[in-house]
Amino acid sequence: MKIEEIVKTLDAKIHYIPEGYDIEINNAGASDLMSDVLAYVAQDILLITGLLSPQVIRTADLMDISAVVFTRGKIPPEEIIEEAKKANIAILSTSLKTYSACGLLFSAGMRSIDGDTHSGTLRDAK
């Protein structure tokens, strides 16, 4: 998914998109726990989080995460956006709850960090 598509799906506000940002993001993870995010094996992903702190950006920087969307209508302050600029990370926010944001993105084709699909998950559950 292109960043514009993510913005459209979540009806998100754009706070920062790096210049010439033209990448496909096909996997996403959602967590408010940064240590859980640090345990992800994926990179170049979208991080969906209800947590608003400078550590989110630092975590994203270290994990080579491409974009962060803050949920529940949290608006990132200037200092967070400044850090994101230095780290080349796109920053969005949405008024949706984390669960709904994930659901909408999933329906639009965004997959989990470990690439599991809807049918795959159902099959595993049986």
Place this chain on the structure above:
Amino acid sequence: MVILIAELYVTPSKKKILKYEHFDSLLIHDHALDVMSTPPITLTKEATMREAKALMRDHRISGVPIVDDKEALVGLVTLENIIIALENNFIDDPIEKHMVRDVVYLKDDMDVSTVLEYLMTYNFGRYPVIDKNNKVVGVITYGDLALHILERLGNVYLHEKKREEILMPGKSLLSHDSYGNGDFYSYIIDSSDLDLAGQGSTSFKKFLQEHEFPPEDTRRASISLYEAEVNVVLHAYGKGEIRAYLKGGQVFMLVTDNGPGIDDIELAMQPGWTTASDEVRERGFGAGMGLDNIKKYSDKLIILSSNAGVKMEIVIVSEDKNKGVPT
């Protein structure tokens, strides 16, 4: 993966190694010879039990190796032997009649991990050390070993000031190098303000990128360091230090703090276990994954904890050996 967990507590009256795991990796170059106390306090088998008692009292020791005229080990007199001799009134007998004959001894060329194994297996107070001619050349006690390990780690917790002098040079625990050589990075962690937590690690990532350390290894190094840095901020009043250097395709990172230490390292290593406060959790940390993440991303890890602080060394070994060579 080499993980070393050590909790060392040294007070003037009590020298004790509480826990150990894989000390061998650390002490690979050391032998019994380097650890033992010399010269050994010995007696010949012709001396009396009373003489042994006097010697033990004067030197405040709990056992005396007994030797023949060639200084070869033939037995050992322990406190227990002395007590029995006193009770049964044969304190003036020659030692030869009452000494322990099958003594557990160490050889001077044994490596320290073997010495440690003996100490953990037999649980005696002291062990005579003999050379290849069976001559007694020294004695090893728990205290000797604990002091040696502490010395090796540059981690002797004495007075505040003394401790600082010892810790400042920043010796690597996993190599024989000192922090400060080669491509060196250092950062003072001073985050009473939680907002600053993680800055040391993000700037270290840039340092590694500038030195063209491979991207995947850079990622592993900076994530490990990040967790360690956050731990200092969360659990050690935010005061600590990061030192790191690159050498031969490896990055060595040493994170030290002066906090209260980790109560139980094994427990703290378990995923999900946490002592973090609510304030910390609001930052998205304190999920109990920190040490587990470090373990997952690093190639070698040493955690030393005492009531005077935590010292953690993390080593990342790059697959590309040509990177990170000091220029």
